[in-house]
Amino acid sequence: MSYLEHNVKTVPTGLHKILYLNWAVILLLASVSGIGFLMLYSVAGGSMTPWAEPQMKRFALGMGLLFFIAMVPIWFWRNMSVLAYGVSVALLLGVQFFGTTHMGAKRWIDLGFMELQPSELAKISLIMVLAAYYDWLDIRKTSRPIWVIIPLLIILIPTALVLIQPDLGTAILLVAGGGIIMFLAGVSWLYFAAVIGAVAGAITAVFQFRGTDWQFLKDYQYRRIDTFLDPASDPLGAGYHITQSKIALGSGGWTGRGFMQGTQARLNFLPEKHTDFIFTTLAEEFGFLGAFSLLGLYTLIIVFCITSALKNKDRFASLITLGVAATLFLFFAVNMSMVMGLAPVVGVPLPLVSYGGSAMLVLLIAFGLMQSAHVHRPR
Amino acid sequence: MRPAAKDTAESQRRITRRALFLGASQLAFVGALGARMRYLQVDQADQYRLLADENRINIRLLPPARGLIYDRNGVPLATNKQVYRITIVREDAGDVDEVVARLNALVPIPPEELERALEEMKRRSSFVPVTIADRLKWEDIAEVAVNAPALPGITPEVGLTRNYPMANDFAHIIGYVGAVNKADLNRVDDRDPLLQIPRFQIGKIGVEAKLERTLRGKAGTKRIEVNAVGRVMRELGREEGISGANLQLTIDSGLQNYVQARLAGESAAAVVIDTVTGDLLAIGSTPAFDPNKFVNGISQADYNALLENKYRPLPNKAMQGIYPPGSTFKMMTALAALEAGVVTSEDTVKCKGYVEVGGRRFHCWKRAGHGNVNLHNSLKKSCDVFYYEMAQRAGVERISAMARRFGFGTKFDIPMSSVAKGLAPTKAWKLENRGAEWVIGDSLNASIGQGFVLSSPLQQAVMTARIATGKAVIPRLIKSIDGVDVPIEGGEDMDLNENNLRLVRKGMFAVSNVSGGTAYRSRILGDEYRMAGKTGTSQVGNKVVRNSDVAWEKRDHALFVSYAPYDNPRIAVSVVVEHGGGGSKAAAPIARDIVLQALYGGLPPVSAYPKADRWRIQKEQRALPLRDPNATAEESDQA
Secondary structure (H helix, E strand, O other): OOHHHHHHHHOOOHHHHHHHOOHHHHHHHHHHHHHHHHHHHHHOOOOOOOOHHHHHHHHHHHHHHHHHHHHOOHHHHHHHHHHHHHHHHHHHHHHHHHOEEEOOEEEEEEOOOOEEOHHHHHHHHHHHHHHHHHHHOOHHHOOOHHHHHHHHHHHHHHHHHHHOOOOHHHHHHHHHHHHHHHHHHOOOHHHHHHHHHHHHHHHHHHHHOOOOOOOOOOHHHHHHHHHHHOHHHOOOOOOHHHHHHHHHHHHHOOOOOOOOOOHHHHOOOOOOOOOOOHHHHHHHHHHHHHHHHHHHHHHHHHHHHHHHHHHOOOHHHHHHHHHHHHHHHHHHHHHHHHHOOOOOOOOOOOOOOOOOHHHHHHHHHHHHHHHHHHHOOOO | OOOOHHHHHHHHHHHHHHHHHHHHHHHHHHHHHHHHHHHHHHHOHHHHHHHHHHHHEEEEEEOOOOOOEEOOOOOEEEEEEEEEEEEEEHHHHOOHHHHHHHHHHHOOOOHHHHHHHHHHHHHOOOOOEEEEEEEEOHHHHHHHHHOHHHOOOEEEEEEEEEEOOOHHHHOOOOOEEEEOOHHHHHHOOOOOHHHHOOOOEEEEEHHHHHOHHHHHOEOEEEEEEEOOOOOEEEEEEEEOOEOOOOEEEOOOHHHHHHHHHHHOOOOEEEEEEEOOOOEEEEEEEEOOOOOHHHHOOOOHHHHHHHHHOOOOOOOOHHHHOOEOOHHHHHHHHHHHHHHHOOOOOOOOEEEOOEEEEOOEEEEOOOOOOOEEEOHHHHHHOOOHHHHHHHHHHHOHHHHHHHHHHOOOOOOOOOOOOOOOOOEOOOHHHHHHHHOOOOOHHHHHHHHOOOOOOEEOHHHHHHHHHHHHHOEEEOOEOEEEEOOEEOOOOEEEEOOOOHHHHHHHHHHHHHHHHOOOOOOHHHOOOOHHHOOEEEEEEEOOOOOOOOHHHOOHHHOOEEEEEEEEOOOOOOEEEEEEEOOOOOHHHHHHHHHHHHHHHHHHOOOOOHHHOOHHHHHHHHHHHHHOOOOOHHHHHHHHHHO
16 A cells, blocks of 8 residues: 555546656657667668668557556556566576577577567566565665665576676666666665675776686676777777777767768768667767757756656655666666767667667656656656 | 655655755766767867778879880880770679680680689679789770670770880880889889889889889879778769870980891990980890880790890890900090100000010010001001000009090999999009009000900990090980970080090091001991091900900900091990900991991991992891881881
């Protein structure tokens, strides 16, 4: 029984709910996706295929899901949290047995009509289950060790499964996303200080043991770190991505070379031009103004989410809204850091812009939850 | 269980606090991203834009047309010939084997060339054109063009290659070009990117090599956009190159042809120089070779044949061959003695066949002796003993100084791979280079052009021209560059006593015009074209047997220098026939024929020859394998 249920009568019902959606966020999501379509059209050399058109179809599907989820009361979704989490973990386990392998990573389950990436589902279900956990947990127990260990396990189980795929980028996002929910729920600062300290120690250890039989990371992961630290050291090999990406960004200048005029992507100097590195094409063609505008749109979405969360008196709703915002933030922050040479290349897409079905659908589902929380907030 | 309202409020406050903190952190991070964006895109924009252009823009060189070379009358000597080749692009061809088979049916391709092309195709990306057949005839290309629809991926291309229509005649002067190789790149400090083009032709020897920069021209460029794997996307712009400068040589191709033909069969060299301007009208060196063979890479067998030929066809003997001048040097000794005032025209020296100096006996070539000889007769009869006496009177330093004024020891600035310096020895030279004191015997040897004295046929010709005119004539090979005349150098008065010069010239006149002169048999009849000359026989090793009794390479070198007409000198000629025996017999007739050819501008009338020789000479002249001037013109039209 939650506080929420006493106010149900004030919550809008039926199609009337549509008026109570957070339309600003929906428009922003559509704008960002629109930029994505433009860029996919551009990197395909001015063609709707092979990327822009499928991406638009997925967006339409995702938007449908968003509206559907938004119409369903948030407490229903809270009750579904544990189930969603369970299904995600089961799918992640399933990947290990039935998954298909692309580029050395086992991440996908072939559903026949599309390839599902369970790790994407895990991102959203993890936030749901943690939000539900802290909604359920007595607030005074929040920082007690036993009640801290439980969410930690909830985070680490899917993380471990994702890491063995291997998919370092998603693993980092899962840990960071989960950690942010714990932080928001009010877990003591001391735990975070301890974890940060431990991570720093672990990083030291990782490098200390490099080259020995006990090294923690795979060689390619070490190399990625090396080239991150000094991309110029291997411009045609491991550093190629970052170097070419920085060239594309830098050659954009203030206003860019103009739509479809970017040479780096069109001439295939850019790797992964339609997925992880699509931001570089935007930056090359629309310059600093274009790139900064996209950053601004993302920031506005987050600002609207935080505002919505702060107005929401329901604990689950607040946490899920903030969690969705944090997920979006982590996506674009890691992706942009990566293409601008501030972080290692870990394979995180630019949310709603990069080509990819699972990521877009999951994000729109997440925002469906955010909208549901917004519509059904206690008044 | 319902949470207490207090707890809920506390929870709200906590979430708000944390959310605001998190939001602030996120904003800070967004700020950092924005700053980084600004740094890369605005502050570093210029640098990165340059890198992006470097990425995508490739510069392809367009080789310029090499400058042409003409003779003094505008006859082409080195031209550019269009050659055709066929390239194949794998991805356009589809079934490569099928297309190649069809092509082979039209144009037979040598198996090894085909194998190389197929090998290269496998190695390169599928869009790179690979040359499959080279140096094709126009007919072959036409055949391929007609059948183009059946030959996907096949493109006929046109290029330029060097051609020498005069073949052997100018092998030593113009030299040849060849594909640039590693040795060339290491040898010359030349940063011209053209040299990086595979099979780009550069001058290897001769004028082609020495005036490489002039002839090469400037590369044009084509800016093309390429993608990450190097495929050409489009042409962004092109800048045409500048063709190399055309050269005009001072050589007369007709005379050159005659000289080469006249020297054929001997290992010989001849130089014809204009006594007034210093223009080199002909530079003969035999045997010669066909420079066209070198252009596309000479076969090992042909090259070995050239290397093993004992007559040494490769070096230009007229420029880099150095020989003891023998008796042709006597003019130097005579002039040195006259200028020093140690002899007069009346002074006589008694020649009894030898003279004893310092306990050694020095022989005259005429063992019986010449009797009393004055300067005039000493030249006419080439008496050695007279010059032994002059050497003692004048001393070697004066003789050598005189020789240097006439060009000995001077490396003339002729654009050839190797131009000999020769030597007019001095006491200091011997001490330094041989580590021995100069002895009187050295002076005696030097006085008759033996011993240490060395000169090239070019220097001999220059010496003769200077004697004939009394002017410091300087040889010149390049008449004009791209229509701009190369200035004539030298020609200053040599500041010699005209009477002394006249005395020497009279002696030389007697050599080839007065009965008893050593080259009387090679005289020219007809007053306007009288020839003055001097024979020379330079010893190869010491011997007392006759030349005809020893092996070819041990025989003496035959030399002759001459100028004509005697009254109004226009040309000077020097001839060296290696191991030819005596100068009067082997060299003088050649020089006489060359002089006549040069003065008449073609075959001379028989009246120029002494009656007794006319029939024989006419037969010989007709037998010479001369180039038909009309045929030459036709061939050059095609080129």
